[in-house]
Amino acid sequence: MMNFLRSLFSTDFMAHGYCLRLPGVIRLHEISDLIIGLSYFLIPIALIYLVRIRRDLAWPWMFGLFGLFILSCGSTHLLAVYVLWHPIYRFEGVVKALTAALSFPTALLLIRLVPRVRLLPSPELLRQQNALLATEVAERKVAEAEVRRLNEELERRVADRTRELQQANEDLRQFTWAASHDLQEPLRMVTIFSEMTEQTEWERLTEDGKFYLRTAADGARKMQGLLTDLLSYTQLASAAPEGNPKCSAQQAFDEALTNLGLAAAECSAEIYRATPLPEVTITHSQLVQVFQNLLSNALKYRRPDAIPLVGIRAERHPGQWLFSVSDNGIGIDPPHHKRIFEAFKRLSNNDIPGSGLGLALCQRLIERNGGRIWVDSEGAGRGSTFFFTLTATD
Ligand code: ADP
Numbered sequence: 001m002m003n004f005l006r007s008l009f010s011t012d013f014m015a016h017g018y019c020l021r022l023p024g025v026i027r028l029h030e031i032s033d034l035i036i037g038l039s040y041f042l043i044p045i046a047l048i049y050l051v052r053i054r055r056d057l058a059w060p061w062m063f064g065l066f067g068l069f070i071l072s073c074g075s076t077h078l079l080a081v082y083v084l085w086h087p088i089y090r091f092e093g094v095v096k097a098l099t100a101a102l103s104f105p106t107a108l109l110l111i112r113l114v115p116r117v118r119l120l121p122s123p124e125l126l127r128q129q130n131a132l133l134a135t136e137v138a139e140r141k142v143a144e145a146e147v148r149r150l151n152e153e154l155e156r157r158v159a160d161r162t163r164e165l166q167q168a169n170e171d172l173r174q175f176t177w178a179a180s181h182d183l184q185e186p187l188r189m190v191t192i193f194s195e196m197t198e199q200t201e202w203e204r205l206t207e208d209g210k211f212y213l214r215t216a217a218d219g220a221r222k223m224q225g226l227l228t229d230l231l232s233y234t235q236l237a238s239a240a241p242e243g244n245p246k247c248s249a250q251q252a253f254d255e256a257l258t259n260l261g262l263a264a265a266e267c268s269a270e271i272y273r274a275t276p277l278p279e280v281t282i283t284h285s286q287l288v289q290v291f292q293n294l295l296s297n298a299l300k301y302r303r304p305d306a307i308p309l310v311g312i313r314a315e316r317h318p319g320q321w322l323f324s325v326s327d328n329g330i331g332i333d334p335p336h337h338k339r340i341f342e343a344f345k346r347l348s349n350n351d352i353p354g355s356g357l358g359l360a361l362c363q364r365l366i367e368r369n370g371g372r373i374w375v376d377s378e379g380a381g382r383g384s385t386f387f388f389t390l391t392a393t394d
Contacts, residue, residue, distance in 0.1 A: 040074025
């Protein structure tokens with residue numbers, strides 16, 4: 001083996017170029033081997049270029065292996081030209097052995113790859129599938145255009161319907177306003193004449209007559225309150241929202257408290273402020289109304305066995321303030337928490353005066369100013385806490 005390696009490049013034979021005395025045949029071998037060898041050298045270059053520009057090719061290692069195999073084949077042919085005149089047969093044999101070592105596994109791997117290559121879609125199949133996809137895309141575009149058209153049609157109908165509903169709403173509001181406004185006058189008559197009868201005819205009335213008169217006067221007073229609330233409610237619906245009014249919640253709270261002074265004193269209520277009250281975005285009169293409604297409810301719906309205790313606090317949240325008005329009153333069962341904000345929805349018995357519009361009005365006022373209002377109460381006898389949010393001014 002060592003001897004073989006040492007004499008790898010020795011030329012101890014007669015080169016067959018000298019033996020063949022047919023110069024034509026020698027030339028034929030020389031030129032053909034040269035061209036084959038050079039061509040074999042070019043093929044791997046083409047393969048490397050192909051693998052580089054088509055990075056998505058399947059099995060790129062196969063191209064590499066094939067390139068090496070072709071390169072070694074080319075070497076055998078170029079060596080054949082050299083060996084014609086320089087008989088380094090040992091070295092030529094080694095190169096052939098290397099080529100054989102490369103060609104056999106390459107051939108095996110190629111054969112194993114054939115079934116998988118067969119599964120690759122042919123260019124014709126790809127063309128057909130592309131055409132199919134193009135048809136599907138075109139159909140989808142048509143469907144999308146139809147959906148768009150239907151959507152536009154739907155939006156137009158919704159806009160028409162909304163306009164109609166807004167108009168109907170406005171008609172209803174005007175009607176409600178006119179009715180409540182016009183009813184006030186005859187009602188005032190009833191109240192005034194009831195009071196006059198009470199003042200001038202009281203002694204002459206029988207017990208039954210006195211009872212009828214008081215009932216009529218009470219009814220007229222209740223109706224008066226209802227009409228006042230109804231008027232504020234309908235007026236609020238039509239009033240254009242003001243820009244970004246600033247209001248001191250502290251001042252609004254104080255004003256509401258002053259307005260309720262008598263009612264609070266009558267039941268010895270304790271109304272306290274648990275935190276300082278901030279400046280918020282709402283009109284002063286609107287916030288006074290919200291506080292007044294919530295505080296007056298806290299007094300109206302008090303427990304008969306406890307002095308009303310009402311606390312108000314404000315808590316800062318990102319971009320807004322969260323107000324809460326808590327009382328120790330009769331409480332509200334959870335199923336009613338949402339319903340009490342509906343207009344005319346009352347849970348209490350009719351002995352407690354009210355129109356059922358106070359909370360609906362509060363909700364409207366708060367929502368018009370970008371806030372939310374809700375109630376939390378664990379149920380009957382457990383007190384209630386009304387929460388509402390308003391935008392901060394800073
Ligand atoms: P009104 O007080 O005129 O009836 P509101 O809209 O202010 O109307 O309130 C609706 C209903 O919600 C009331 O009738 C009452 O049953 C209930 N309610 C409101 N506030 C309270 C409260 N603080 N505690 C218990 N119940 C309340």
